Amino acid sequence: MRWRVWLTVGLLLPLAGWAVLASLYLGHAPQWLRWLLALAWAGLALAVVLRRRRPDGARWAGAALVAWLLFLGGWSLQQPQQARAWSDDVAQLLQAQVRGNQVVLHNVRNFNWRSDTDYDARWETRTYDLDQLRTADLAMSYWMGPAIAHTLVSFGFADGRHLVFSLEIRKERGESFSALGGFFRQFEEVLIAADERDILRVRTNVRGETMQLYRLNLSPAAQRQLFLAYLDQAADLRAAPAFYNTVTSNCTTVVFDLARRIDPGLPLDWRLLLSGYFDRYAYDHGGLMPGLDFTTLRTRGDITAHARAVTDVDTFSTAIRQDVPGESLP
Structure with a gap:
């Protein structure tokens, strides 16, 4: 039980918080998509917290970690550009x-x-x-x-x-x-x-x-x-x-x-x-x-x-x- 609490509070919640912010500032994605991703991450974090003491809590935590790694990989693919409508x-x-x-x-x-x-x-x-x-x-x-x-x-x-x-x-x-x-x-x-x-x-x-x-x-x-x-x-x-x-x-x-x-x-x-x-x-x-x-x-x-x-x-x-x-x- 202790390792689940540590995994949830000490690791997954900070990662989910980062993902929420990263979603809100996701490059040139439409605003509706950024808010949708941010809400999805907040909902996933809440689900992990609520289910941490249940038998399937570890699976929820593992799924959240895999989702975060996939999101990080996609976020890292963003590339700086030279051609935009600059000020x-x-x-x-x-x-x-x-x-x-x-x-x-x-x-x-x-x-x-x-x-x-x-x-x-x-x-x-x-x-x-x-x-x-x-x-x-x-x-x-x-x-x-x-x-x-x-x-x-x-x-x-x-x-x-x-x-x-x-x-x-x-x-x-x-x-x-x-x-x-x-x-x-x-x-x-x-x-x-x-x-x-x-x-x-x-x-x-x-x-x-x-x-x-x-x-x-x-x-x-x-x-x-x-x-x-x-x-x-x-x-x-x-x-x-x-x-x-x-x-x-x-x-x-x-x-x-x-x-x-x-x-x-x-x-x-x-x-x-x-x-x-x-x-x-x-x-x-x-x-x-x-x-x-x-x-x-x-x-x-x-x-x-x-x-x-x-x-x-x-x-x-x-x-x-x-x-x-x-x-x-x-």
Whole structure:
């Protein structure tokens, strides 16, 4: 009797709970089918619980386990796609051509946002000289409390231009982000390269998010390596689409994974899951501007007010950095 209880409560009920959620987020299946599958799993779980003390309880538990394994097999066959009706802001894939120090980037986003639904869509081809790469900054945009932030990296060049890389869900038209859906292959992922006047400004000035900006403590060689690593990531996603995952493949884990190419000894940490504290993780491992305590870096790195005060978008990148430590360094 004890093993039946353990099997039911300790194993089958959690598996059935996962199946209910996986059914509700089952790819592009019709809504009626998703709800039908979810209700079927809930009903099967209830039947197993009610019959666990009866002579046929073991058969019900075994049948439920077999059903779960079959469902898992079918669920695992879902494949990420490149061709869907994508939202305008993630419609294009970054493409890079690297010739020595010269990098030509196709599909750099430079939207002019008036609201989340009112914008001028612009995708540009830009050329960058890696010998002119001067800075790398960590940007963190807080949209759901202090524990959750979107993580971006911005590269600055000698001519004053800044290019931001951001791993995001590749939303379809009318689709919105769901952290829970991100566990169940609900979204593909995309690497966006964008102008700061687009990708930072839309978060602070249009969506009302709070943003921190930190100068990363990287040598010129490491900056270059990180920049090229982002291009490799974009090429990988262009060649083979991938699913976004709320925990294992998101805007923060991609920064960590690419940073590990520079410092393979970087350890795993709970702050990779609670992304709002990733700045402290970076500080603790020497990744932020040295010589100042974390509180000072965080206080002076809050660029939200500066961003919202900008009236001339051409001065946006300069204006948001007026108090950020390290901005005066070459």
